[in-house]
Amino acid sequence: MQTILTQPSAGPVINALRALGYNARTAIADIVDNSIDAKASLIDMNFDYNYGNGYIEIKDNGTGMNLEEIQIAMSIGSKDPRHQRKNKELGRFGMGLKTAAFSLGKRLSVISKQGESLVERCWDLDHVSETNNWELFTSIPEEVKSLMSDIDNTSGTIVFIDKLDRFMRAGEAPILPDSFNRKIDRIYKHTSFVFHSILSGEISMRINGNSVEAWDPFLTTHDFTNPLRPRVLKDTSGLINVSTYILPHASYLNQTEYKNAGGVKGWNDHQGFYIYRENRLLHFGNWLDLFPKDQASQLARVRIDITNKSDEIWQVDIKKSTVNPPDFIKNQLKAIAKEAREISKQVFYFRTQSNSGDTTIRSNVNTWQQENIENGTAFKLNRSHPLLQKIMKNTSDENLKDLKMFLKLVELGSPANIVIVPKVEEELMQPITDSDKELIIQLAGMYEQLVDSNDANELINIILMTPSMERFNRFTIKSVLEERNHVKST
Numbered sequence: 001m002q003t004i005l006t007q008p009s010a011g012p013v014i015n016a017l018r019a020l021g022y023n024a025r026t027a028i029a030d031i032v033d034n035s036i037d038a039k040a041s042l043i044d045m046n047f048d049y050n051y052g053n054g055y056i057e058i059k060d061n062g063t064g065m066n067l068e069e070i071q072i073a074m075s076i077g078s079k080d081p082r083h084q085r086k087n088k089e090l091g092r093f094g095m096g097l098k099t100a101a102f103s104l105g106k107r108l109s110v111i112s113k114q115g116e117s118l119v120e121r122c123w124d125l126d127h128v129s130e131t132n133n134w135e136l137f138t139s140i141p142e143e144v145k146s147l148m149s150d151i152d153n154t155s156g157t158i159v160f161i162d163k164l165d166r167f168m169r170a171g172e173a174p175i176l177p178d179s180f181n182r183k184i185d186r187i188y189k190h191t192s193f194v195f196h197s198i199l200s201g202e203i204s205m206r207i208n209g210n211s212v213e214a215w216d217p218f219l220t221t222h223d224f225t226n227p228l229r230p231r232v233l234k235d236t237s238g239l240i241n242v243s244t245y246i247l248p249h250a251s252y253l254n255q256t257e258y259k260n261a262g263g264v265k266g267w268n269d270h271q272g273f274y275i276y277r278e279n280r281l282l283h284f285g286n287w288l289d290l291f292p293k294d295q296a297s298q299l300a301r302v303r304i305d306i307t308n309k310s311d312e313i314w315q316v317d318i319k320k321s322t323v324n325p326p327d328f329i330k331n332q333l334k335a336i337a338k339e340a341r342e343i344s345k346q347v348f349y350f351r352t353q354s355n356s357g358d359t360t361i362r363s364n365v366n367t368w369q370q371e372n373i374e375n376g377t378a379f380k381l382n383r384s385h386p387l388l389q390k391i392m393k394n395t396s397d398e399n400l401k402d403l404k405m406f407l408k409l410v411e412l413g414s415p416a417n418i419v420i421v422p423k424v425e426e427e428l429m430q431p432i433t434d435s436d437k438e439l440i441i442q443l444a445g446m447y448e449q450l451v452d453s454n455d456a457n458e459l460i461n462i463i464l465m466t467p468s469m470e471r472f473n474r475f476t477i478k479s480v481l482e483e484r485n486h487v488k489s490t
Contacts, residue, residue, distance in 0.1 A: 003155050009418060010128050010129075010131070010132050010134045010135075011128060011129040011130055011132045014102065014125055014128050014129070015129075017076075017086040017095075017098070017099050017102055018099075018102045018103055018125075018166070020102055020103065022099070022103035022104075023114035023188055024104060024159065024183055024186070025187050025188060025190035025192075026100075026168055027100035027101070027104050028056075028100070028105045028187050028190075028191065028216075029190065029191065029194050029195070030096040030097075030099075030100040030190070031058055031096070031097060031100050031101065031159055032045075032058065032205070033280065034073075034096065034097050034157075034159075034196070035058065035060035035157070036181065036195075036198065036280075036371065037205065038062025038063045038064070039062050039063055039158070039202055039429055040060035040061050040062035040203065040245075041061060041202055041204065042060065042061050042203075042204050042206075043058065043059070043060045043203065043204070043205045043206070044057075044060070044205075044206050045057070045058050045059075045191075045205065045206065045207045045208070046058075046059075046149075046207075046208055046209075047180070047183075047184050047187075047207070047208060048147075049177050049180050050147075050429070052168065053162070053168075053173035053174075054091055054162075054164050054167065054168045054174075054180065055105075055147060055160065055161065055162040055164065056104060056105070056159050056161045057147075057148065057149060057157045057158060057159070057161075057166065058158070058159040058160075058238065059149055059156065059157070059159075060156055060157055061153040061155070061156045062155065062156060062157060063114070063155055064112045064114040064155035064156055064157055065112040065114065065119060065157060066114055066117060067119045068121060069112075070079070070110060070112050070119045070120070070255075071121065071122050071157065072119040073097060073110070073121075074097075074098070074108075074110060074123065074136055074155070074376045075136075076095065076098055076134070076442045082326065086394060097110075097159070097235070098123065098251075098444065099271060101123075101159065101438055102123075103166055104161050104164055104166055105161045105164035105166060105167060105168075105169045106124065106125040106126055106162075106163035106165055107123065107124045107125065107126075107144070107161055107163040107165045107430060108159070108161055108162075109121075109122040109123075109140040109141075109144050109148070109160040109162075110122070110125045110155070110157065110158065110159050110160070110161075111140060111148065111151070111158050111160075112151075112156070112158075113151045113154070113155055113156055113157070113158040114155050115154060115155070118151075118388075120138075120139060120140050121138065121140075122136070122137040122139065122141065122144070123136055123137070124137060124146045124163075125144075125163075126163070130182050130199060131398055133184065139184050140160075143332075144162060145157070147160070147162075148160050148291075152167050155368060156168060157484075167183070168180070168390070177224060184207065186245060186264075187440060188207050188210070188212060189215070189264050190215055190264070191205060191207065191212050192212050192214055192215040192282045193215045193217070193263070193264065193281065194280065195214070195280060195281075196215050196216055196217070196281070197214075197276065197279040197280075197281075198279050198280060199212060199213070199214035200214050200216075201227050201279075204282065207466075212303070214475075215260070215263070217261075217263060217284070217301055217304060218245040218269060218274075219245070219247055219248065219257075219261055220245070220302055222247075222248055222257070223251075223385075223389075223392075223404070223443045224247070224248035224249075224252045224383055224384050224389060224397050225245055225246070225247055225248055225384065226246040226343070226347070226383070226384030227243065227244070227245050227246075227247065228244040228245070228339070228340065228343070229244075229467070230242065230243050230244075231244075231336060233316075233329060233332050233333075235301045235306075235310055235313050235329055235374075236313060237309040237310045237313055237326075238307055238309055238310065239303040239307065240304060240306055240310070240329065241302040241304070241380055242302065242303070242304050242305075242333070242336055243305075244300070244301075244302045244336060244339070244340045245300075245301050245302075245303070246299050246300055246302075246340065246343050246344055246347060247261060247299045247301065247343070248299075248347075248384065249299070249347050249389075251393075252335050252389065252393070255415075267298045268293060268295060268298050268373075269285050269287055269293070270283070270284070270294070270298070270301065271287075271293055271297050271300055271301060271344075272284070272285050272286045272288075272299045272300075272301070272302065272337075273286065273287060273302050273304055273325050273333065274302065274303045274304065275304045275306065275309065275314075275325075276304065276305045277304065277305075277306050277307070277308060277310070277311070278307060278308055279305075280435065281320065282316060288325065289329060289339060290330065290332065290333065290334045290337055291334075291337060291338075295348075296341075296344060296345040296347075296348045297341040297344045297345065298344065298348070299344040299347055299348055300337075300340035300344035301344070302333075302337060302340055303357075304325075304333070307347060313325075313326055314326070334371060345391070346372060347384060347386070350376075366383060367381065367382055367385055368380070368381060379412055381407055381410065381411055381413070382409070391403075402446075405442065405446055409466070409472055410465065412466065412467040412468040413467035413468075425474050427473075428473065428475065429475060429476055429479055430471075430472055430473060430476045432472070432480065436472075437480050437483075437484075440463060440472075440477060440481070441478045441480070441484050442470075443463050443466055443469070444459060444463060444466075447459060447462045447463065456478075456481070459481070460474060460478055460481070463475060463477055
């Protein structure tokens with residue numbers, strides 16, 4: 001059959017790409033994904049009002065690009081979404097950098113460095129519209145370069161967007177500086193949320209010189225957060241990890257904690273599923289049409305972790321903001337959500353109905369919780385259990401620290417948590433994590449007060465008799481205490 005090669009008109013297609021539905025927050029996040037894929041450890045975002053002719057610069061210290069790579073990166077649709085990608089890679093269509101940038105402004109300039117080599121490319125949509133051709137500039141205009149930063153590292157990339165007609169303008173006039181700054185504030189909050197798991201690792205981000213601090217929607221470090229039993233599901237591409245968290249009742253949060261936990265949308269709108277791909281948040285804040293939102297379920301937040309291999313099955317869109325799990329996964333998620341909502345209601349109503357005539361506690365919240373750890377599973381006391389919450393709330397600040405330490409010792413001494421380990425040579429320094437070091441120091445501080453003795457050997461003997469400390473030999477315990485100046489080296 002005879003065919004004829006046709007090429008879409010550049011001007012109309014470019015303007016259609018600008019209307020994909022990005023907002024400023026999702027556009028910036030999509031551009032940041034490229035820096036993460038480039039293994040950057042520092043990503044600097046700068047927004048300059050520039051007297052109404054503002055610009056945005058996103059600079060990273062990643063691997064950078066050579067001439068071939070920057071040409072591919074600046075080409076429209078440079079990836080086939082059907083092709084297998086690298087592990088952890090966030091990009092899929094080869095469109096995000098361009099479409100996200102075009103949704104903000106009409107000129108995109110990119111300069112990249114690998115070693116001594118600097119390469120650059122520039123899209124100017126005014127030029128594309130004027131010529132109606134896909135003409136990509138091989139060099140960046142000097143008036144743009146004069147505004148761009150230098151790449152100080154041996155490698156890295158700068159993405160620079162100006163002619164910010166979409167970001168900077170309200171009708172014919174540019175937005176006022178206050179409106180510009182409010183946009184930046186919303187981008188900061190979105191970035192701290194979407195990348196919170198990544199920011200908790202080895203990547204740092206800054207916006208106009210201010211460090212972006214991770215916002216954890218699950219309050220995982222709070223004493224009264226109740227993590228339920230983790231689940232593992234399976235789709236046709238691999239394993240899906242599901243972690244459920246019941247947040248503390250408002251009465252166990254101070255004013256600042258309560259406000260922060262409400263997030264950008266408020267408590268009620270933050271309940272539901274949170275879907276992550278490679279630790280990057282894609283979608284949050286509803287029950288995927290399985291259940292309606294209600295006030296009593298607002299403490300339930302369910303994290304779902306998929307890999308980039310599940311993109312097609314879960315229908316991840318080009319903006320990485322809309323997700324639709326397959327029906328057979330939805331059926332399993334429905335059971336998980338039902339349990340989370342029931343427990344949320346129990347915690348929620350236990351506190352709000354405690355002054356009523358009938359104070360019967362209807363709760364199936366377990367006293368123990370099973371958690372996955374590196375070497376298997378461990379059991380932890382459920383610190384959100386209503387009775388324990390009541391005891392802790394009625395305990396003085398002076399005694400609360402001791403109570404928490406005792407609960408920790410109970411956990412360590414649980415038969416389910418005691419692991420028989422092979423005997424280690426006494427004079428050999430064992431590998432030890434920072435969390436175990438901290439536990440040893442806490443035990444030393446507690447036992448020093450209880451025993452009222454300055455004998456270093458006696459202190460070490462007591463620590464060695466503590467449940468879970470049988471994993472360590474005397475030399476390791478002694479070295480940790482010496483490192484923290486708890487005992488003198490001999």
